[in-house]
Amino acid sequence: MKRRNMVLGVLAAAVFVPASILAFVKPLRAAAPQFVPGVHCVDSGICIDDMSRLEQARTLYSAAVDATSRKVGPFHKPPSVVFCATNACREDFGLGNRAAAAVADWGVAIAPRGWKPYFVVHELIHFRQAEELGNIALLRKPKWLIEGMAYSLSDDPRRPLTQPFEDWRSRFEAWNAARGDAGLWQAADRVE
Template sequence: MKLKTLLIGSAITMVIVPMVAWFLVKPLRVIFPTLMPGVECPRANVCTDDIARLDEAQKLYEEGYAKTVTVVGAFQGAPRMVFCTTQACSDAFGLGQRAAEAIGNLGLVIAPRGWKQFYIAHELIHYRQAESLGNLAVATKPKWLIEGMAYALSGDPRRPLGPPFEQWRSQFEAWHAHIAPNELWRAASEVR
């Protein structure tokens, strides 16, 4: 009887936990974006809520991807990106006021105001960080490394950024100036 109860409890947990996460942790919706109303994925790695803007989204994806590979190396996998054209779409993924967000190495969501190459590159750098350092490291390493790298290497034209972002970018740039290009991920993994 105990085994049966344990199995039933485990089965219920395996169903309920993902459902609760789906409803409470909206960014996780990037895993299955087509379950969101109006979102389609007509290309393997590009999804949008407005198919009329698919070519524009694809071009931004390709430009951001190429820029990111140039500055932080090749991706291990091809990131999926959801391009929202409406605030309702952004809200469905829990973006709030953010222009874009990388959900670790699960995917990226781009808000209507985030349809700029430097925002895309910024979030792709975060995705690449998660691939190379791990999702936990991205959440726990110093902000000057994680956010500073994304601001410094994405080509973000905004100078100066507001505090503390400009300080993080400056600190990363000073650290990065002493790192050989092929040593970026090794050196980043050693930062505590």
């Protein structure tokens, strides 16, 4: 009887803990968007809340994956991207005022205002950073490297950005120009 209760407790925790995390830490929902009401995962890598905009999402996704792969190397696994066309979806993924957000190498959520190529590429660069440097490394690496790379290599047309983002982009661009023949990820891995 004790063994049965222990097994049931472990099973309940295995269901309750992840469900609680997804309920209260909204950005993590990008890792499992199929469980968010109103979101439809229709293609490999594409989830959306407004099916009337599916072709636009497919075009943005395809172009962003291609651009990101050219700039920072191919993905190890296809990125999962949630395209929110409504503010309700934006709130479901905890985006607040952000245009988009990557959650490590688990997924990306795009807010209604983020349906622009440079926003999607920016977040896919963060996804690639997590793939290459590791999820924990993203928290330890300097912001000029992580954010500067994403702003620079996404071809974000906003110049100048507000501070400190413009400084981070400029510092990354100077570092990137000076790294010479060293591969991007090898050089980035050495940055403390």
